[in-house]
Amino acid sequence: MNAELVGRTVAGVEVLQPKCLNVPPETFAEALTGARLLAVTNRGKWLLVETDRGWLLLNLGMGGEILLTSRAALPEKHRLIFEFTDGACLSVNFWWFGYAHYVRPGELADHGMTAGLGPNALDLSADDLAALLRGRKGRVKALLLDQDVMAGIGNSYVHDILFRARLHPLRPAAGLTPAEVAALASAIQEILRLSIAKGGAFYEANLYGEKGGFTLDDILIGYKEGQPCPACAAPIEKIKTGSTSSFICPRCQVLG
């Protein structure tokens, strides 16, 4: 997005799904029409697009696509479209829940959904993670998924992260040994960076519509109920952990 979008100027905005906005659609469109894109960064799952007219904050929620195409090649389904002055179009679509928020210049700290986000999980060293978990109540999976603790880990990756670290998702975080915290820090890096290196998950696409190369073959135990654990061959189990499911190896990841 930095390579392609920075320097472009928005000529028009079409909002097909106002419910994903934080302001009325007219306000959103008026604020960003004429905006010149300055930089794109991310904080966890949020994309922060800085413009000279304020911020465009995108969160794809439970999946979605951001595509850069010509107007003629736009997909049928989309939530919003930005047309640039050079004729290129940026289509934003969500599969299920997502946000496109506008924040006025200088007011990013007032945006509740991003202001409280923790550091990017990918930036955490083992020492950082230890410091982050020190004194925390709650279970290790809940903390990994809590974007205010650390940002960027979702349910689809957390299964393999915990398996790699040989931790049961319901382990109290406060009880982890230094070695377990170090293993967890390594696992976060390993799993997330593998997917990034392969261009992301197979069910997602990049700016050009190219599918990611991180497939089920790359996943160790997630979504593989009944299949043998790659480490010990015990059948993988699917368990309920609060409102989400978890996949675990019952032999490698023991609760206590």
Place this chain on the structure above:
DNA sequence: ATAAGTGTTGCGCA
């Protein structure tokens, strides 16, 4: 054909 189940997130509530 139709219906039900499932899930990649985040918020608010009890």
Place this chain on the structure above:
DNA sequence: CTGCGCAACACTTA
């Protein structure tokens, strides 16, 4: 702090 329900759907299975 936890579980639960809910909210913009698409896809698979029954």
